[in-house]
Amino acid sequence: MDSKLEFQADQLIQAIRHYLITNLGKVESIASTEEFYLAFCMALREKIMINWVATNHTHDETKAKKIYYLCMEYLPGKFLSNNITNLGVSEITNIVLNKMGRNLRDLLSHDFDPGLGNGGLGRLASCFLDSLATQKYPSWAYGLRYQYGIFEQQIYNGYQVEKPDCWLLNQNPWEFRRDIHSKSVKFGGNIIQAVNRHGDRVYDLEDFDEVRALPYDTPIIGYPDEKGEFTVSTLRLWSTKESPRNFQLQRYNAGEMEAAKENTSLTDVLYPNDNHDLGKKIRLKQEFLLVSASIQDILHQHLRVHGDISNLAEKTQIQINDTHPTLVIVELIRRLVKNLDVPYKKAFDMAHQICNYTNHTIMKEAMEEWNEMRL
Known part of the structure; x- marks a missing residue:
């Protein structure tokens, strides 16, 4: 397995476990599928938030014309599957879920x-x-x-x-x-x-x-x-x-x-x-x-x-x-x-x-x- 992908997957796993504990009060072993879905989305949000802030800051600094x-x-x-694609983390997601014993289909069932x-x-x-x-x-x-x-x-x-x-x-x-x-x-x-x-x-x-x-x-x-x-x-x-x-x-x-x-x-x-x-x-x-x-x-x-x-x-x-x-x-x-x-x-x-x-x-x-x- 590509070492870069392995490293990114491990980072995502740590982020998921972090949000399970700090936001949902659960450890991985007893988290329900819905709770795991929420923690997974929160972990993906980190990169989204960084780019979101950067996008708005760039537009403000350049005084860009806005629509x-x-x-x-x-x-x-449904946002989850679309965001996985646009973040370019489809392969990493599969690695993470396999390591954590979870199924993407189960997560998507909680999307809306x-x-x-x-x-x-x-x-x-x-x-x-x-x-x-x-x-x-x-x-x-x-x-x-x-x-x-x-x-x-x-x-x-x-x-x-x-x-x-x-x-x-x-x-x-x-x-x-x-x-x-x-x-x-x-x-x-x-x-x-x-x-x-x-x-x-x-x-x-x-x-x-x-x-x-x-x-x-x-x-x-x-x-x-x-x-x-x-x-x-x-x-x-x-x-x-x-x-x-x-x-x-x-x-x-x-x-x-x-x-x-x-x-x-x-x-x-x-x-x-x-x-x-x-x-x-x-x-x-x-x-x-x-x-x-x-x-x-x-x-x-x-x-x-x-x-x-x-x-x-x-x-x-x-x-x-x-x-x-x-x-x-x-x-x-x-x-x-x-x-x-x-x-x-x-x-x-x-x-x-x-x-x-x-x-x-x-x-x-x-x-x-x-x-x-x-x-």
């Missing part, structure tokens, strides 16, 4: 499909992310971290029964919660109109509902080049589930149990049924949650690296994937004018240069229309 991809759904597939999409739109979005990382384009993607995805199908007495897809029941070793980067999104309230120093009308809200969007980051690994080097892009998913600020205790104590949970449940399900008024309201709030939190994050990243907003159009491209995130255009203009003191005409021109749109279908049900009063 930001917005979509309501993603279908990345993230419940973030339901069809071609989500799969295409994930393919774009893989390609952007493989081609080493500086890129980030934004979406929502759905608690239940859509549904899973079961057959009872010959009939299809739909149940929630509880894909987050078990620990997800590939995501990282980033509380420090959470964003505040405002809904409802009364509009306050003013005129800024440029003579442009600006708007603010009072008596609004404030929702905390909490980000979870997942590394997207590009396929290695001929030197074996790879870059790591970021998929940032927003959740409203874990924030206590989003639970309205006053309404709950007043007996309005469902209304009290409305904001915490915004990211429960992909595409809530909009055949009724509440479903339409939740879907629109989902779309604005994605748009507002993402724009705040994009502007924050740009200002952190470049210091001012003057070169935003030269350093930023936003790709709108289908109709759902199109409110990003007006939210970008609004925040440039109100928060960053950019004249409206210039903000409009900047948005025109920054925002790009891909339409995937012309079916009537896909071309969203919203009542003016609801907006």
